[in-house]
Amino acid sequence: MDSMLSQGVGSESGERSSNVQVSTSDAHKVDGKNPSEVIHWHNRGVAARALHLSRGVEKPSGRVTYIVVLEGLCRFNIEELNTRGPYCTAKISPLEMTKSEMEQVEQDPDFVTLSRQFKAIAMELISILEQKQKTGGRIKVLLETLPFHKLADIFVASFEISFEEQLCMLDSVDPKVRLSKATELVDRHLQSIRVAEKITQKVEGQLSKSQKEYLLRQQMRAIKEELGDNDDDEDDLASLERKLQKIILIVTTMV
Structure with missing residues (x-):
């Protein structure tokens, strides 16, 4: 599968903006480039579909800005990178589990336990947010409807975490590993709120x-x-x- 790549984890401006979310870290061999000119790409990323593009003007500078609203589709692994032409492209392989594979994971006792732990700590965080900001109703709906491994990504994406931790979550293809790391990050966020x-x-x-x-x-x-x-x-x-x-x-x- 060929895909156009965009360097960086992406920026926040109301909605996450960028093309395909690919973070820089690991080096990939690029044909015809001086080593000093080679862009370092992380070997994994997130394939996304553009839903909306809007144009704005910053005041008072007058600088034109664009916001791209994306829908994440799946994690992927970069198999081959090509920088010839105006855009970087790559051959990629999707990393998401099939429906039947995910159903087997959801029946795993360890995954069930992790899901309960994540839901409990997530509900506690939502309750605090409701008291402070009168928000959280929509998140509660998501908590009851979306699969937990997807919720883990949504929760962690809303936190101020280090670049390395973002890459760590990106690399967590196994739903159990992802859920475990997300629970740890949510708990840490909750602890910081309690201390504050x-x-x-x-x-x-x-x-x-x-x-x-x-x-x-x-x-x-x-x-x-x-x-x-x-x-x-x-x-x-x-x-x-x-x-x-x-x-x-x-x-x-x-x-």
Whole structure:
């Protein structure tokens, strides 16, 4: 199978934009090229079909930009690379399993266990996103309908992970390996959210405590001025309680 290639993992602009997703890493022999001019291609990529092309203009620079919306079809392996002509082309071999092969994998007890673990941790992440951003409904639908090995790709694609980790996921053709790595990455993302929440709550708690202490001091100062008592030696809480009782007594007497 011949395919036109596009260098790089792809850029994000609303939707993933590029032609065929092929990441650079491993070298392939290219005819008629000086070694210094050879582009290093990763030996695997993702075949994709272009669904939509839109043109835009950046402001204020006026630079014209294009966004290509793609539908991923399958992982592939580069068998032979050809850079002659205006575009790089290659002979590729698809790496995705057939339907019958995937059905056998889905019956594997290890895969079933991994699927349950992935779903549990993914649901936990979605619940947090729903609380924070009021999103996640569509993802829940996907979680109930799409195969787990495909969900693994969708989840990981939305995370800020290193280039090496992206290649690692790309190379994970075995659904069990892919699901295991995705579960690890989702868990790591979830842990980072928990740590961030804990820090935020701690900071908010400290601010709240400081604000309460400030208000308490202001209340005590006002009470002292009202009662003409400027003695700072008495315990603050005991003094506040005693003076509040006096004010309540005065108000009750007036009524």
